Amino acid sequence: MSRIPNRPRLALGAAALAAALTLTGCGATDPLAPADPGATGTIVVGSQAYYSNEIVAELYAQVLEDAGYDVERRYQIGQRDAYIPALESGEVDVFPEYTGNLLQFLEPGTTSTDAASVYSELIDALPDNLVPLAYAAAQDADSYNITLEFSNQYGVTSLADLAGVPVPIIVGGNPELAERPYGPKGLLEYYGVEVEFVAIGDSGGPLTKQAISDGTITMGDVYSADPDIATSDFVTLDDPEGMFLAQNLVPIVSADLADDIRALLDAVSEKLTTDELVSLNLRSTSEQLSSAAIATAWLTAMGLLG
Amino acid sequence: MNLFVDALAWLFSLDRLIGGNSIPQRVLEHAGYTVLSLIVSAVIAIPVGFAIGHFRRGREVTVALSGAARALPSLGLLTVLALMLGLGAAPAVAVIVFVVLGTPSVLAGAYSGIESVDPATVKAARAMGMTEWQVLWKVEVPLGLPLLVGGLRSAALQIVATATLAAYIGLGGLGSYIFTAIPLRQYDVMLGGAILIMVLAIVIDALFAGLGRLVTPRGVRHRRRESERSLALSARPARGTTL
Structure with missing residues (x-):
C-alpha cells in the first residue's frame, strides 16, 4: 500500500535534484551572479x-x-x-x-x-x-536643525551659540546617534553643551521634523539636502568646529x-x-x-x- | 559561536547595570509598556468578550473589526499615530498600537471561554433559579477562565515582542539596543538585546502558564484528566487493529 504514493514523490525529488545540479553548474560559483560580469561591456x-x-x-x-x-x-x-x-x-x-x-x-x-x-x-x-x-x-550630511522661532528667540545660528541658551536642549535623531561622535558626546566635547537625547528612528524623516516643529525636541538631526529644511523654516546650525563628518x-x-x-x-x-x-x-x-x-x-x- | 559568546559578554558586563541605558532600566520600560498595554487590552476586551459569549450575539462584527485592526502593520500604525498626535504623546501612541495588537486575542479568549461552557450546565443554572448575572459570574466566567487566560497569554507574547518598536519613537525599552546597534553593526549588542527580549517573553509566558493552571476549576481539571485517560484507553485497541 505505502509504496505507490511514494513513487511520484521520489521522481519529484530526483527532478528537483537534477534541476538543482544544472542550476548550480559544478557548484563552485554563485548561481545568481551574471555569467561573466564586465564581459558584455x-x-x-x-x-x-x-x-x-x-x-x-x-x-x-x-x-x-x-x-x-x-x-x-x-x-x-x-x-x-x-x-x-x-x-x-x-x-x-x-x-x-x-x-x-x-x-x-x-x-x-x-x-x-x-x-x-x-x-x-x-x-x-x-x-x-x-x-x-x-x-x-x-x-548630504547630518545637520542639527532648530525652528526659526527658537533661533530668533535665543539668537542661535551656530552650534557654538547653544552653550548660552538658558533652557534645556533636547536633541532628537536616530537611536545610534547616541553613540556617534557627533551625537550628544560630540556636542559636549566640541561645544560644551549638555543635551538630553530622544531617539526617533526615522532618519530625519517626518517624525523628526514634526518633533522639531511642535517643540517636543529642541533640535533634530536632518540630512542637509532635505528640501523640507527650507520649506519648514528650519535653521540649520553652523558647525564651526567641524564636528560633523x-x-x-x-x-x-x-x-x-x-x-x-x-x-x-x-x-x-x-x-x-x-x-x-x-x-x-x-x-x-x-x-x-x-x-x-x-x-x-x-x-x-x-x-x-x- | 563567537558572536554568541560576545553577546553573553555584553549582557553580563557590569557596565550594563549603570546609567540611563542600563539593562534593568530597559527591561523595566519594556515590561512596563507590555503590562500597561495588556491591562488596557483586558479592560476593553474582557467585558465585550463576556457580552458576546453570554448573549451569543455580535461575534462576527467584533471579530472582523478587531481582526482588521490587528492586520495593520504595527510600525506603520505607530508612525501614522505619532504624526497625528505628535511625539509629545509618544507613550499614548505606543500603548494604542500595542492594545490594537493585543485586544483580538483577549477578546477571542473571553468569548470562546464563555461559549465553551456546556449549554446543559448553563440551563441547569437557570433552572436552579440563578439570575442572568449569576449565570455569568458563577458559572460561565469561572468555567471559561482558562481560555481567557490563554487569550491574555498570547496577547502578552505578541505585545512583548512588538514593544521593541517603542524605541522607534524614543520610549526606550529593549528595542533601543537593537535599533542602535543595527546601523553601528554591533552584532553582539543586537543579539544581546534579542536574547533579553526572548528571556522576558519566556518569563511572561511561564507566568501565564502558571496562572492558567491556577484558574482551572478543580472539577474541570479532574474531569479533563479522566477524559484524557479514557481517550488513551480507547486509542490503544484502535491502533492495534491497524497493525
Whole structure:
C-alpha cells in the first residue's frame, strides 16, 4: 500500500535534484551572479534605497548612456551592508556614495571630519579594485536643525551659540546617534553643551521634523539636502568646529573602468552643489517626478547631455 | 559561536547595570509598556468578550473589526499615530498600537471561554433559579477562565515582542539596543538585546502558564484528566487493529 504514493514523490525529488545540479553548474560559483560580469561591456549603476541617492545614480547613468555605454540600473539596493559586497565583487560598477559615511563604514575609528582629509583617507580605505572619482561640492550630511522661532528667540545660528541658551536642549535623531561622535558626546566635547537625547528612528524623516516643529525636541538631526529644511523654516546650525563628518557625494567605480569614465562623471560632480542637490530632491518630494525625468531635465539644463 | 559568546559578554558586563541605558532600566520600560498595554487590552476586551459569549450575539462584527485592526502593520500604525498626535504623546501612541495588537486575542479568549461552557450546565443554572448575572459570574466566567487566560497569554507574547518598536519613537525599552546597534553593526549588542527580549517573553509566558493552571476549576481539571485517560484507553485497541 505505502509504496505507490511514494513513487511520484521520489521522481519529484530526483527532478528537483537534477534541476538543482544544472542550476548550480559544478557548484563552485554563485548561481545568481551574471555569467561573466564586465564581459558584455555593460556598466552596472547601483543606488541605495534612498530616493536622493537614486537621483544621483540616474545622473551618472544618463551621462554614461549619452556617451554610448550600455547601462544596467540596479537601484534601491538597501544600505551599505547589502551593496558594498556587490561593489567589491564587481557585480555593480558605479555607485553614488557619501564620503564620510562610507569612510566610517570602512574605518569605524576614523577621526577626520573635513572634506579633503575624509576623501584622502577614503582612497586608502577602499579595496584596491574600487576607486573614488572626484567628489562633488554637494553634501548630504547630518545637520542639527532648530525652528526659526527658537533661533530668533535665543539668537542661535551656530552650534557654538547653544552653550548660552538658558533652557534645556533636547536633541532628537536616530537611536545610534547616541553613540556617534557627533551625537550628544560630540556636542559636549566640541561645544560644551549638555543635551538630553530622544531617539526617533526615522532618519530625519517626518517624525523628526514634526518633533522639531511642535517643540517636543529642541533640535533634530536632518540630512542637509532635505528640501523640507527650507520649506519648514528650519535653521540649520553652523558647525564651526567641524564636528560633523563631511559627506560629499562621490562616485565609487570599479578600478578598471575608472579611467574610461572619469571625465564624464567628473563633469557631473563639478556642477553638483548642495543647493542643486536640494532642488533635485525637491522635484522628487514635491513634484513626485521619477528620478529619470529629474535627471534628464537637470543634465539638459547643465549642458551635460548631447 | 563567537558572536554568541560576545553577546553573553555584553549582557553580563557590569557596565550594563549603570546609567540611563542600563539593562534593568530597559527591561523595566519594556515590561512596563507590555503590562500597561495588556491591562488596557483586558479592560476593553474582557467585558465585550463576556457580552458576546453570554448573549451569543455580535461575534462576527467584533471579530472582523478587531481582526482588521490587528492586520495593520504595527510600525506603520505607530508612525501614522505619532504624526497625528505628535511625539509629545509618544507613550499614548505606543500603548494604542500595542492594545490594537493585543485586544483580538483577549477578546477571542473571553468569548470562546464563555461559549465553551456546556449549554446543559448553563440551563441547569437557570433552572436552579440563578439570575442572568449569576449565570455569568458563577458559572460561565469561572468555567471559561482558562481560555481567557490563554487569550491574555498570547496577547502578552505578541505585545512583548512588538514593544521593541517603542524605541522607534524614543520610549526606550529593549528595542533601543537593537535599533542602535543595527546601523553601528554591533552584532553582539543586537543579539544581546534579542536574547533579553526572548528571556522576558519566556518569563511572561511561564507566568501565564502558571496562572492558567491556577484558574482551572478543580472539577474541570479532574474531569479533563479522566477524559484524557479514557481517550488513551480507547486509542490503544484502535491502533492495534491497524497493525
